[in-house]
Amino acid sequence: MNKDQAPLRFHTRKWVKPEDLNPNNTLFGGSLLKWIDEEAVIYAIVQLDNPHVVTKLISEVEFINAPVQGDIIEMGFTATHFGKTSITLKCEVRNKLTRAQILTIERLVFVNLGKDGNPAPHGKTGITLGSEKFDR
Numbered sequence: 001m002n003k004d005q006a007p008l009r010f011h012t013r014k015w016v017k018p019e020d021l022n023p024n025n026t027l028f029g030g031s032l033l034k035w036i037d038e039e040a041v042i043y044a045i046v047q048l049d050n051p052h053v054v055t056k057l058i059s060e061v062e063f064i065n066a067p068v069q070g071d072i073i074e075m076g077f078t079a080t081h082f083g084k085t086s087i088t089l090k091c092e093v094r095n096k097l098t099r100a101q102i103l104t105i106e107r108l109v110f111v112n113l114g115k116d117g118n119p120a121p122h123g124k125t126g127i128t129l130g131s132e133k134f135d136r
């Protein structure tokens with residue numbers, strides 16, 4: 001980990017259920033990516049204090065270990081870069097009980113949109129810690 005990078009914060013947990021499985025009886029990768037995209041955009045929305053944020057890019061995804069039914073997994077995110085209109089996150093997913101790594105994504109880029117739907121400067125330069133802006 002880069003020494004200037006904040007540690008990943010593991011908040012969201014999921015319980016792997018029968019409807020989440022692929023025909024091999026392990027977690028369907030598409031379900032996991034959907035959960036990650038939603039959690040990541042919520043992280044970006046909170047950090048940028050704007051509900052109009054879209055996913056621009058998801059970098060290489062490495063599926064390391066496959067969860068099975070009944071596993072509890074947790075998703076961790078941290079912001080690694082604040083651009084002018086974008087924010088870049090890193091993601092790791094691990095098994096809540098064994099801590100085994102499940103997946104890593106080095107870069108998820110989200111873009112802050114203005115009222116006109118075009119990229120707009122967000123003015124943020126660093127991570128907002130604690131319960132964030134939406135708790136005010």
Ligand SMILES: CC(=O)SCCNC(=O)CCNC(=O)[C@H](O)C(C)(C)COP(=O)(O)OP(=O)(O)OC[C@H]1O[C@@H](n2cnc3c(N)ncnc32)[C@H](O)[C@@H]1OP(=O)(O)O
Pocket residue numbers: 037041053054055056057082083084085086087109111117118119
């Ligand atoms: C949560 C969801 O499910 S959203 C649904 C899925 N996402 C979408 O449908 C988004 C579709 N894409 C779009 O609407 C457009 O591409 C937009 C509005 C996001 C961006 O439009 P662009 O013309 O690329 O905008 P622009 O060139 O101004 O770049 C905006 C930011 O994205 C960054 N960016 C653009 N392309 C890339 C790329 N390929 N990789 C990484 N960052 C990029 C730019 O560096 C810029 O960031 P910065 O201002 O911090 O330097």
